[in-house]
Structure formats: structure tokens, C-alpha cells
Amino acid sequence: MSGNKESGSRQPAEASGNTQTTSGPSDTPHTPCVQMRDQALRYRSIHTQLMEMVLTLQQTVEDHIMQLTTRPQQRDLALEEQWHGQAIREQEALLGRLLFQIVSFLPAGAPGDQSVQPPCTSTDSRGDVGGGQPVQANRQTGQMFYQESDFENTVISYDLSNRGIDISALYHLSFRDYDTYQGNKYHKDKNTLGYINLGTSENKLCTDLLAERLSQSDMTYVDEDLLQYTDWRGQPFLRKEVARFLTFYCKTPKPLDPENVVILNGCSAVFSALAMVLCDPGEAFLVPTPAYGGFAFSTHLYAKVKLVPVHLESQVTEANGYPFQLTVDKLEHTLLRAKIEGKKVRGLVLINPQNPLGDVYSQDSMMEYLEFAKKYNLHVIVDEMYMLSVFDEAITFHSVLSMKSLPDPNKTHVIWGASKDFCISGFRFGALYTHNREVASAMSCFGYLHSISGIAQYKLRQLLQDREWIDNIYLPSYHFRLQEAHRYVTRKLKASKVPFLNRGSGLYVWINLKQYLDPCTFEEELLLHRRFLDHKLILSPGKTFMCKEPGWFRLVFAARPHLLRNGARGAGAGAYSEATGGCNEGGSVYPPARGSSQSRSQEVLMSALDLEGWALAWSRDQTVGSSRHECV
Structure with a gap:
């Protein structure tokens, strides 16, 4: 965004021979259009930050009131009173910090009639500012300048x-949601009023x-070179092991080359x-x-590369054999539209297994997508983060690396990491x-x-090379x-009669x-x-997933039961249901027509589920199966 501004503002204008020159705009400093837009960006950022602070303060006050009105139970009274008091003190400290931040954002000693107005978005041919704050003259120098308010100087x-x-x-x-959760996590003992996160995958x-595995003796070795x-x-030893690991679990036709691995x-x-590097x-x-x-x-962070969404629909039609089906026709249509709009498309991004849908592409479908990319000279990035997280035995995952012949090998790139399949997102490995x-x-x-x-x-090398543990203990x-x-x-979704995609x-x-x-x-x-x-x-x-249709949510179920206990607090999970007949069987994914008001429907939703009972039942059932599958 800023790059475009810079590139467009650095070409000097050629002066015409018969143009009368003036000393005003060229000899005196003024605020150009670019700076005005920059200041507008700053205003929007300030207002966003202030609104976020106010909303956070409101939520914290509500939590504080709830904590104050919640009495410790008779069981372990002294210990619960200690936790209760500590929670109140922490919330009071948080309230103090939030109030200080908000007060710091307010104008210091500004006149009561002072208002903040966005700066102008254009300048006329003389360099004068049009709109926004008035331009005033400096009596000593005669120069023009933009009048900044005390609010702007303060904030x-x-x-x-x-x-x-x-x-x-x-x-x-x-x-925003993730940061909120990190600052106020639910804990069964220390913070029963914290957030339960079923949103982050x-x-x-x-x-x-x-x-347990990472605590074993072979993991504790520390060489000076490390x-x-x-x-x-x-490290060469890790790239070599990643190549072996992917060769084995992706069922590649020949061993992968460690020189093609980047960590x-x-x-x-x-x-x-x-x-x-591609765009x-x-x-x-x-x-x-x-x-x-x-x-x-x-x-966007570094590359300033755009995403062009290929919108998929949930409705099953003659052209849409199942909900959110990706077809080459849809790819062709979106690419053509992007070209008409002047966008230069350099690649296609595929997720397999799909996030958030849970679909697993067949080999035939994947080959069609790869052929489409070759036809239009596009790179293909295939994200296979969930390749070992297929739990339905009737579904077979086929890695793109398993194909004997890729349409364009030099433009096919595969991403995999251990965060999802091995529960070690904190290791930061991709x-x-x-x-x-060259890539x-x-x-x-x-x-x-x-x-x-x-x-x-x-x-990571020690973990990935331990095939006996992976195949006989971990994966089962x-x-x-x-x-x-x-x-x-x-x-729970079936009992609540809310549609969902039934994937494996x-x-x-x-x-x-x-319906809500x-x-x-x-x-x-x-x-x-x-x-x-x-x-x-x-x-x-x-x-947040660029879904074309409003009303869909992703619910993450890969959480330990204790994270869900006591989480209902009158809310229920409010987000689970089933599709009548099941989407995999071709049933409709649409709920029945609404027969009541939105607020009444949402009240039904919020009270439909009992997270605590669900979590306790889940925990009991896992314990029953622990002897065979080493579940706790």
C-alpha cells in the first residue's frame, strides 16, 4: 500500500516552456495529499485502539462484578477464598491499567469545543489543502502549514x-480474540471465569x-554445536529426517531429496x-x-501479496455435487475475473486436508487442479498440515508428493509442520x-x-525418526x-439440531x-x-475464513476435557448441531426456517448445551478406553 504511494510520487513533473512559475507551492513547505492520507490512517488507527480499550474495559468490569458476586463454595473454602481474592486483586490491577491507558489517550487540557476532523484527501493545483482543518498563515514567514490539534499532538x-x-x-x-484469550485463559482452579478457546486450531x-516422549533420555542430549x-x-540432520519422514508418510514414489527441504x-x-519469493x-x-x-x-505482512478468493457455495446443485465443492470451472471463472480487474495472479493455494471444512481431496481432483495451474503457468502451494489428522478409516489421504508424475514439478511446493499432527505448536516448526x-x-x-x-x-529429529513410537503408540x-x-x-450438534459438515x-x-x-x-x-x-x-x-455466506463458524474440538469443565456458566457452547441426513450422505446443510425472533433463537442456542456435563462425560469415556489406547 505504502509502496504504491511512494512509487507514484517520486517522478518529477516536466515543466512546460510557457508555464508561469510561482514561488508559493514550490518554495514553501506544505502538506501533500500523501501526508494527509497518512494522517487519516493514523486517526483511524487511534479510534480503533480507543474503541478496543473501551470494549475491553467494559468486559473487565463485567468480569469483576461477576467475581465479586460469586461466593466460594463450601468445599475447600479457605483455598477457594484465597484464589477468589487473588482473582479480584488481579482484575482490579487490570482495571487500573485500562483506565490509565484510556485517560492517556484523551486530550490533555484541550478546549471543550475542540473537535477532531480528518485531514483533507486532496490538494488543488496550487498546493492548497482542500477541506479538513483550515490552513493558516505563519505571520513571520508567510509559509502555509497544517494546523494540528492538541488532540493529535497528544495521541x-x-x-x-x-x-x-x-x-x-x-x-x-x-x-483480537486470541489476544483476549491469552490475557484471560480459563483455568479449572485459578480462573473459572476465563475464556474457553474453541476457535484457535x-x-x-x-x-x-x-x-512424556520429549522427556526421555534421548531428548536431553546437548552438543556444543547445537x-x-x-x-x-x-540443520542437515533435520532436513535429512524430514525428507525421510515425508517419503514414508506421504508414500512418495522415490525418496525425497534433503536438499529440497527448507526449515x-x-x-x-x-x-x-x-x-x-514467488510474487x-x-x-x-x-x-x-x-x-x-x-x-x-x-x-500481507512482508510481501504485500493479495489473495483472490475462489468462493465456494454450501448449496448442493447440479454443478455443486457436495457442499463447498471446488471445481476447475470455479477456478477458471475467478482467474478470468481477476485478470479483467487487472490483478496479476501468480499461484494457487490449496489446503489438503482442508481447513476449516475438513474435506480431503481425491487424487483425481488434485490432478485437475494441478493441470489447471500448469495451463495458466501458476505456482501451486499445497498446505498438508493435517495429513496425519485423518481419523475416519474410510478416508484415505493422498499427498501431492505421492503422485508419480506432477504436471509441473518446478512449480509445485508442499508445506508441512508438526504443530497440528503432533500437538507441538509451541515448537514453531514448519x-x-x-x-x-531456485525457490x-x-x-x-x-x-x-x-x-x-x-x-x-x-x-524434532529424535521425534520424527522414532517410527516405532509414532506408529504403535502415538498415532493409534x-x-x-x-x-x-x-x-x-x-x-451435541445432532441433539441441538444445528447443521454441520460431517467430515473425518x-x-x-x-x-x-x-438460523440464529x-x-x-x-x-x-x-x-x-x-x-x-x-x-x-x-x-x-x-x-475470518473469507466465507461467502454468513452464519458459518469453525468449532475446534481438539481440546482436553478439563479445559471445558465449568465452561458453560449459563452459556452452553451454543455452536453445535448436525445436518439432517449428514452432509457426507448428500443431506441438506440448511437449517429449518426460523419461527421465532432472533433474540429468542439465540437464547435457545445459548442454553442448548451443557459444556460441563459434556466434558465430564467425555472424560469418563476416555478413561474407560485408556487401557487399549493409553488415554488419560
Whole structure:
């Protein structure tokens, strides 16, 4: 965004021979249009921050009142009173900090009639400012300048560039719920009024198994070399093991080459770096949507690459064999429209298994998409983050690396990491496999900024090479727990009669809450999302996944039962149901027509589920199966 401004403002204008020159605009400083727009950006950022602070303050006050009116139970009274008092003191400290921040944002000693007006958006041919704050003359110099209000001087920090403001605003819009959760997590003992996060796709089902494995003696070795700078591509021993691992679990026709592997600190870092090396600023990727919302942040942060959504529909039609089906016709149509709009598309992004839908592409479908990309000379980035998270035995995952012949190997790039499949999102490990040595070489440069510590790489090598533990202990337990978690969620969804996509992969269920929106708009979707937040429940609304249709939410079920106990607090989970007949069997994914008001429907939704009872039942059932699957 800022790049376009700069490139468009640095070409000097040629003076005509018969043009009369004046000393005003050329000899005296004035505020150009670009600066006016920059100040407008700053105003919007300030107002956004202030509104976020006020909303956070409101929620904190409500929590504080609830905490004050909640009396400790008779059981373990002294200990509960201690926790209760500590929670009240922490909330009071938070209230103090929030009030201080808000007061700091207000104008200091500004006149009562002072108002903030956005600066002008254009200048006339003489360089005078049109609109906004009036331009005043400096009596001593006769120069023109823009009158800044005391509010602007007090509030606006010029420490951030326009790019910094843009990034900060995008981050807060993208991760507001996550930051809220991080600052006030639910805990069964220490913070029973905290947020329950069923929105972030984080795998917590088998953290006990990983903690035990990572504590074994072979993981504690520390060589002096591990304490030094690493190979920016990733340590050779880890790249070699990643190539072996993918060769085995992706069932590749021949062994993969470690020289084609690049290791960075997370798959988002890999995707962001790929956007940098494959595209110039302003160019674009096609992305079938709904799709993982983090792509938008990752491509914008450094690369300033756009995403062109290939919108998929939930309605089953003659051309749409199942909900949210991706077809080559839809890809063709979207690419043509992008070209007409002047967008330069450089690649296609596919997620397999799909996030948030849970679909697994067949080999035939994947080949069609790859042929489409070759036809239009597009790169293909295939995100296979959930390849080991397919828990339905009737579904077979086919990696793109398993294909004997790729249409365009040099433009096919695969991303995989251990965050989802191995419950270690905190390790920050992501891997790229590409047949294109130029891409691999360019990607390795980002290791200077995004490498992983040598000790973490050693532990990852030890983990990935332990096939006996993975195949005989971890994967059977993991798939069993996924099945059980999915079964309990979908039972609640069926009982509540809310439609959902019944899929057999991933950590989540894509649910349809359109019946609780009246009218069915994205504004109403946001209000329902806020209603969940009011009850300390975080779900991810469909708009964050660039979904074309309002009313869809992603619910993550890969959480440990204790994170859900006592989470209802009168809210229920309010987000679970089933599709009549099941989407996999061709049933409708649409709910029955609304017969009551929006508020009444939402009250039914909020009270339909009992998270505490659900979690306790889930926990009991997992304990019954623990002897066979080592579940706790």
C-alpha cells in the first residue's frame, strides 16, 4: 500500500516552456495529499485502539462484578477464598491499567469545543489543502502549514511508519480474540471465569504423550554445536529426517531429496516467505474459500501479496455435487475475473486436508487442479498440515508428493509442520519441500530471520525418526482421541439440531448457525460472535475464513476435557448441531426456517448445551478406553 504511494510520487513533473512559475507551492513547505492520507490512517488507527480499550474495559468490569458476586463454595473454602481474592486483586490491577491507558489517550487540557476532523484527501493545483482543518498563515514567514490539534499532538505517535500502523491494525483485527484469550485463559482452579478457546486450531489432545516422549533420555542430549548458529536452511540432520519422514508418510514414489527441504519457524513463516519469493508486491494468489484466515495476514505482512478468493457455495446443485465443492470451472471463472480487474495472479493455494471444512481431496481432483495451474503457468502451494489428522478409516489421504508424475514439478511446493499432527505448536516448526532449487535457495535466506534453535531441531529429529513410537503408540492414541472428541461434539450438534459438515479429518467442525441470524448478514454473524464472547466462549466466525455466506463458524474440538469443565456458566457452547441426513450422505446443510425472533433463537442456542456435563462425560469415556489406547 505504502509502496504504491511512494512509487507514484517520486517522478518529477516536466515543466512546460510557457508555464508561469510561482514561488508559493514550490518554495514553501506544505502538506501533500500523501501526508494527509497518512494522517487519516493514523486517526483511524487511534479510534480503533480507543474503541478496543473501551470494549475491553467494559468486559473487565463485567468480569469483576461477576467475581465479586460469586461466593466460594463450601468445599475447600479457605483455598477457594484465597484464589477468589487473588482473582479480584488481579482484575482490579487490570482495571487500573485500562483506565490509565484510556485517560492517556484523551486530550490533555484541550478546549471543550475542540473537535477532531480528518485531514483533507486532496490538494488543488496550487498546493492548497482542500477541506479538513483550515490552513493558516505563519505571520513571520508567510509559509502555509497544517494546523494540528492538541488532540493529535497528544495521541498520535509518529514512532510508527504508515506500514507499521497498517501492520498493527491488521494484527489487532486478525488476532483480537486470541489476544483476549491469552490475557484471560480459563483455568479449572485459578480462573473459572476465563475464556474457553474453541476457535484457535490448536491440538491439545495428546500433549501428555508428547510431554512424556520429549522427556526421555534421548531428548536431553546437548552438543556444543547445537548452541551455535545453525544452517539457515535448517540443520542437515533435520532436513535429512524430514525428507525421510515425508517419503514414508506421504508414500512418495522415490525418496525425497534433503536438499529440497527448507526449515523455518512455523508454517506461517514458510508461507509468508513463499509469497515473498514467488510474487512481487500487489500480485496475487488464488485461494478457494472458506480457507485458513492466517493466509491473509501472512501474505500481507512482508510481501504485500493479495489473495483472490475462489468462493465456494454450501448449496448442493447440479454443478455443486457436495457442499463447498471446488471445481476447475470455479477456478477458471475467478482467474478470468481477476485478470479483467487487472490483478496479476501468480499461484494457487490449496489446503489438503482442508481447513476449516475438513474435506480431503481425491487424487483425481488434485490432478485437475494441478493441470489447471500448469495451463495458466501458476505456482501451486499445497498446505498438508493435517495429513496425519485423518481419523475416519474410510478416508484415505493422498499427498501431492505421492503422485508419480506432477504436471509441473518446478512449480509445485508442499508445506508441512508438526504443530497440528503432533500437538507441538509451541515448537514453531514448519517445512517446505520443493523440486525447484531456485525457490529452495531463495527460501533458505529467510532462515536468517526465521530459523529454529539447534536444540529444538535436535529434539524434532529424535521425534520424527522414532517410527516405532509414532506408529504403535502415538498415532493409534491420537486417532482414537480425535474420533472420540468428534463423536461427542457431533452428538451435541445432532441433539441441538444445528447443521454441520460431517467430515473425518482435522481438529474442527464447520457448523451452520444461520438460523440464529435475522437477517442473515455478516453484521449479524459478528453480533452472534460477540454474544459468544460475552459468555467467555471463543469460536471463529466464517468471515475470518473469507466465507461467502454468513452464519458459518469453525468449532475446534481438539481440546482436553478439563479445559471445558465449568465452561458453560449459563452459556452452553451454543455452536453445535448436525445436518439432517449428514452432509457426507448428500443431506441438506440448511437449517429449518426460523419461527421465532432472533433474540429468542439465540437464547435457545445459548442454553442448548451443557459444556460441563459434556466434558465430564467425555472424560469418563476416555478413561474407560485408556487401557487399549493409553488415554488419560
